[in-house]
Amino acid sequence: MVGLGLRRDIAEEILESRTLTPDFLEFAPENWMGMGGAWKRVMEQAVEKYPITCHGLSLSLGSPEELDWEFIRELKDFLDENQVKIFSEHLSYTKSRNAHLYDLLPIPFRSDAADHVVERIRKVQDYLERPLAIENVSYYTPVAAEMSEIEFVNQIVERADCRMLLDVNNVYVNAFNHQYDAKEFISQLPLHRVEYIHMAGHEQVEPDLIIDTHGQPIIDPVYELFDWTIGQMDPVPVLLERDYNFEDTDQIQSELVQIKGIMKKHWKVEHESA
Amino acid sequence: MSLREETIQIQELLGEYCRTGEEQELPGVTPGRIQHYRRLVWNVVSDTLATAFPITVAALGEDSWELLVDDFFAAGLPQTPQVWKLPFEFYRFHADRETGKRIRKRFLDDLLLFEWMEIEVHTMTDRPYPEFVAEGDLLHDRLAFNPEHEIVQLEYPVHTHPVSQATEMKGEYYALLYRLPGSGNVQFLALSVLNTYIFTRLQEADVPLNEIKGEFARVAGIESGRYLDDALKKFFGDLLDRKLILGFKRE
Numbered sequence: 304m305v306g307l308g309l310r311r312d313i314a315e316e317i318l319e320s321r322t323l324t325p326d327f328l329e330f331a332p333e334n335w336m337g338m339g340g341a342w343k344r345v346m347e348q349a350v351e352k353y354p355i356t357c358h359g360l361s362l363s364l365g366s367p368e369e370l371d372w373e374f375i376r377e378l379k380d381f382l383d384e385n386q387v388k389i390f391s392e393h394l395s396y397t398k399s400r401n402a403h404l405y406d407l408l409p410i411p412f413r414s415d416a417a418d419h420v421v422e423r424i425r426k427v428q429d430y431l432e433r434p435l436a437i438e439n440v441s442y443y444t445p446v447a448a449e450m451s452e453i454e455f456v457n458q459i460v461e462r463a464d465c466r467m468l469l470d471v472n473n474v475y476v477n478a479f480n481h482q483y484d485a486k487e488f489i490s491q492l493p494l495h496r497v498e499y500i501h502m503a504g505h506e507q508v509e510p511d512l513i514i515d516t517h518g519q520p521i522i523d524p525v526y527e528l529f530d531w532t533i534g535q536m537d538p539v540p541v542l543l544e545r546d547y548n549f550e551d552t553d554q555i556q557s558e559l560v561q562i563k564g565i566m567k568k569h570w571k572v573e574h575e576s577a
Numbered sequence: 578m579s580l581r582e583e584t585i586q587i588q589e590l591l592g593e594y595c596r597t598g599e600e601q602e603l604p605g606v607t608p609g610r611i612q613h614y615r616r617l618v619w620n621v622v623s624d625t626l627a628t629a630f631p632i633t634v635a636a637l638g639e640d641s642w643e644l645l646v647d648d649f650f651a652a653g654l655p656q657t658p659q660v661w662k663l664p665f666e667f668y669r670f671h672a673d674r675e676t677g678k679r680i681r682k683r684f685l686d687d688l689l690l691f692e693w694m695e696i697e698v699h700t701m702t703d704r705p706y707p708e709f710v711a712e713g714d715l716l717h718d719r720l721a722f723n724p725e726h727e728i729v730q731l732e733y734p735v736h737t738h739p740v741s742q743a744t745e746m747k748g749e750y751y752a753l754l755y756r757l758p759g760s761g762n763v764q765f766l767a768l769s770v771l772n773t774y775i776f777t778r779l780q781e782a783d784v785p786l787n788e789i790k791g792e793f794a795r796v797a798g799i800e801s802g803r804y805l806d807d808a809l810k811k812f813f814g815d816l817l818d819r820k821l822i823l824g825f826k827r828e
Contacts, residue, residue: 333659339703340725341761361658367578367585374658399592402654405621405663408591408614411584411605418579444610446603447587514613 305563306356306542312549314345318352322552325559327354327388329542333361336381346385356389356499356540357382358468361403364423364437365396365410372430379431389499389540391436391468392427394420394456409442412455417462424463436499438468439492441476441515452477453491460496467493470501471529472521472544476513485528494536502529502562503544517546521558530565538570595619597651621660622650629664630692636740637682645671661700668693683747684740687731691752694729698754699763701725706758706823713825715813716787716806721823722780726755728773737767755821766819771797772812783826786813 304326309317317323328349335346349355361374382390395407410416428435439456450458460467469492478485504519521543529541543558590601594611595618603611623646627634634642646667653670655663668689671677677685709721729752733743736752751768753776768776775793782789786809793809794801816822 334661336659337702338700340699340701340756342700343703344761360660365588367580367588371658396588396592398658399595400589400654401656402592402596403656403658403660404592404595404618405625405655405660406595406614406618408588408595411587413581413584415579415581415584422579443613444607445605446591447584447605508613512610512613514617 304354304540305559305566306353306540307555307559308358308542308544308546309346309349310546310549311342311345312547313552313555314349316552318345318348322556323559324556325353325543327356327540327542329356329358330385330387331360332357332378332381333359336377350385355385355387356391356542357385357387358438358542359390359392360405361397362392362427363396363398363403364392364394364420364427365408365416366398367396367419368398368401370423370426371398375427375430382431382433389436390431390433391438391499393438393440394459395440395442407440409440409444409446410455411446412448412450412452414449414458417455417458420459421463424459424465428463428465434466434498435463436466436468437463438470438501439473439477440470441473441480441505443480443512443514445481452481453488457491457493460493465496466498467496468499468501469494469497469532470503471532472501472503472505472525473515475525475528476505476515479513480511486531489528489532490535497536498539500529500533500539500541501544502541502558517544518548520554521561526561526565529562530568533566533569538566541566619650622646622655622663625660625663626667629667629696630689632692632735632740633685633688636684636688641680641682645676648674648676661696664689664693664696682740682744684733684735684744687733687743688735688740690729691731691736694727694752694754695763695765698725698727698756699761701756707826709824710827711824713827715810715817716790717785719783719785719826720779720813721826723755723758723821723823725758726753726821728753728768728777734767736765753821755819758820758823764819766821775809775812776816 306327306329307325309328309330393407396410397404424435474485474488502521503517504521505513506516506519507513541562545555590603594601595615598615626646649667649670655666672686677683704724707721731750732747734746734750735743749770751773752765753768754763754765756763791801794805
């Protein structure tokens with residue numbers, strides 16, 4: 304199954320199945336929780352028509368702050384009400400010194416930070432009564448690292464006993480920005496824990512720097528990395544992330560088709576995991 | 578908590594840099610990369626607020642507006658995990674700090690509040706509709722109000738006049754913002770003090786208009802009679818046309 308993020312700019316287009324025909328939809332719960340009126344009706348139609356996954360933005364698993372339990376309670380209600388099949392979050396932090404920052408900051412790759420995140424993932428999983436799929440995030444610089452990215456990610460995912468959202472574009476971006484081998488990185492991940500994949504476009508802003516924008520078409524090397532990666536894995540749902548530049552829906556649909564084509568090559572039978 | 582004090586400090590310094598733009602001593606970073614975080618974080622906040630307050634941005638001009646965003650983001654400590662609610666915190670921050678008075682834009686609080694209320698009414702959780710029938714009598718039946726509305730009190734009529742004129746018209750103004758059944762679109766209506774009184778009072782009392790029109794006449798200092806009946810029928814008939822009154826309650 305190949306999904307697409309439900310964004311307001313393309314909600315009508317998706318719900319009326321004009322050009323875009325994803326198999327499932329992904330919500331950022333923070334963008335829809337507690338809403339009534341027209342947007343609530345859009346959400347209800349989406350839930351009625353498609354299987355739903357959710358990709359959180361604000362849990363701030365890596366933050367030194369206490370977890371926001373009021374928010375987590377509301378999140379649980381939202382996930383339950385909308386029969387969400389998979390819930391994922393980022394391996395990053397978005398809150399610091401009692402202030403939300405609304406973007407993904409890199410957690411220092413350190414053993415105390417890993418312990419901290421493991422503890423928090425476990426608490427959240429227990430409370431939500433569902434596993435969390437943790438996403439490998441793109442980052443533009445390490446900060447005070449005492450171990451490698453792969454050691455950090457693996458320690459957390461294994462010890463928290465959580466699932467993983469493998470963002471193939473993020474691996475590509477990080478490998479480019481920090482000059483490592485993307486395939487070698489992926490081959491060291493616990494791929495049996497991956498329950499969901501993200502694919503996206505990015506933007507190269509400097510000769511040696513790519514920013515993970517979700518606003519451009521996926522480039523061929525990322526498709527190639529995806530092709531190679533899923534050859535090592537059991538079938539899971541795959542999502543095309545697109546956050547803006549929605550004018551050319553034909554082009555977005557062609558990306559969905561291309562992803563699906565690669566999936567069919569490796570995974571003969573369509574699974575029903577989303 | 579498993580985190581070492583040093584790690585906490587490093588994480589907080591990065592957060593601080595993103596909010597304020599003030600450079601921090603961060604160990605083990607790749608030169609020239611950290612500023613992308615400040616840029617990305619700033620863009621999210623700045624775009625969210627500019628989208629929420631287009632009239633305020635136009636009224637202040639880009640430079641003054643950016644200073645307000647900068648102040649807020651550096652000192653405002655955004656609390657909501659839902660970025661679409663951030664504009665309310667922005668409004669509260671500047672209202673509490675009396676920014677409008679300080680920068681001599683006295684309309685600022687009212688304009689921010691009015692623009693936020695359009696978002697609030699559009700997105701607020703659904704309120705249960707009363708049961709109603711379409712046919713009835715405006716004076717003798719209880720009215721079924723559209724519950725999805727809010728009234729805001731303003732010092733300057735920023736909802737009806739350009740800010741340059743509104744600034745010269747300090748007074749007591751009311752705007753009634755409501756969500757249309759079906760489309761969910763938001764509309765607003767300027768209300769006089771007396772119309773605000775009768776609109777609010779009638780909902781609280783939940784009785785036919787006929788039963789409280791005497792009280793209204795006393796409050797308004799006008800004679801109860803045919804002229805008042807006609808005026809009330811005209812006002813509430815208009816609300817019925819606008820779907821602020823859905824219909825009539827029947828036992």
